[in-house]
Amino acid sequence: MNLNLTTPQNETNENPNSPTTKTKSELFNLGQGSSVLYIPKLLVYEESWNHFHYFNKHIPWTRPTIKVFGRSLLQPRDTCYVASEGLPELVYSGYQPRAYSWDEFPPLKKLLDEVHQALPGSRFNSLLLNRYKGGNDYVGWHADDEKLYGPTPEIASVSFGCEREFLLKKRPKKTPQAKRLDGESPSKRVKKSKDPDQHTFMLKHGSLLVMRGYTQRDWLHSVPKRVKADSIRINLTFRLVL
Ligand SMILES: O=C(O)CCC(=O)C(=O)O
Numbered sequence: 080m081n082l083n084l085t086t087p088q089n090e091t092n093e094n095p096n097s098p099t100t101k102t103k104s105e106l107f108n109l110g111q112g113s114s115v116l117y118i119p120k121l122l123v124y125e126e127s128w129n130h131f132h133y134f135n136k137h138i139p140w141t142r143p144t145i146k147v148f149g150r151s152l153l154q155p156r157d158t159c160y161v162a163s164e165g166l167p168e169l170v171y172s173g174y175q176p177r178a179y180s181w182d183e184f185p186p187l188k189k190l191l192d193e194v195h196q197a198l199p200g201s202r203f204n205s206l207l208l209n210r211y212k213g214g215n216d217y218v219g220w221h222a223d224d225e226k227l228y229g230p231t232p233e234i235a236s237v238s239f240g241c242e243r244e245f246l247l248k249k250r251p252k253k254t255p256q257a258k259r260l261d262g263e264s265p266s267k268r269v270k271k272s273k274d275p276d277q278h279t280f281m282l283k284h285g286s287l288l289v290m291r292g293y294t295q296r297d298w299l300h301s302v303p304k305r306v307k308a309d310s311i312r313i314n315l316t317f318r319l320v321l
């Protein structure tokens with residue numbers, strides 16, 4: 080099933096309190112306590128481009144060396160981390176990013192306010208920024224399941240610039256049978272009747288996608304390489320460190 084083709088569970092109307100923010104939203108139930116909310120136009124087009132140009136120019140982007148399955152590699156995208164003071168340090172893939180302050184980037188604070196308005200009850204205190212310079216930049220399959228986010232984190236992802244595909248796939252279940260098959264060569268396995276559950280969202284310029292519930296425990300997500308994506312995409316994921 081491709082979520083782009085399914086009917087969303089509900090739709091809400093535009094937010095009358097915010098002249099620049101539209102909150103027509105689509106809620107997708109992934110089952111078993113996981114869900115994704117997609118707001119195609121969180122921000123209007125021009126404001127989104129203003130953000131894009133500001134972040135592209137003023138964020139102190141770095142491309143760190145990370146560890147994946149014991150091997151060191153250059154992270155295939157630029158990154159930066161912003162967090163409120165006094166939070167525990169974030170460490171992912173053997174890398175501990177320096178935490179910049181919100182105060183250094185006023186437009187980020189404005190965007191944080193807009194995200195909070197769109198998601199009543201949310202109170203994000205940290206932000207991971209990613210810049211994909213072209214179609215060769217990507218993020219591989221992963222879940223943002225670090226302990227400091229707790230068991231059911233809400234993660235709000237705002238995208239700017241080049242549209243890229245965001246994929247979700249269900250984590251393989253470690254059933255006793257699946258465990259036995261782990262060690263066998265593919266030819267010995269019974270041919271799978273279907274692909275695992277996988278969903279695709281084309282993340283638009285100025286859009287907001289929110290992962291909720293057990294999405295980090297039960298699903299993986301990625302933004303794969305796309306040869307034809309030939310311009311810059313900037314993505315911001317807002318998180319709450321508990
Ligand atoms: O770029 C995206 O849309 C996703 C980024 C992401 O998954 C992450 O930063 O953990």
Ligand SMILES: [Fe+2]
Nearest residue numbers: 221222223300
């Ligand atoms: Fe992620």
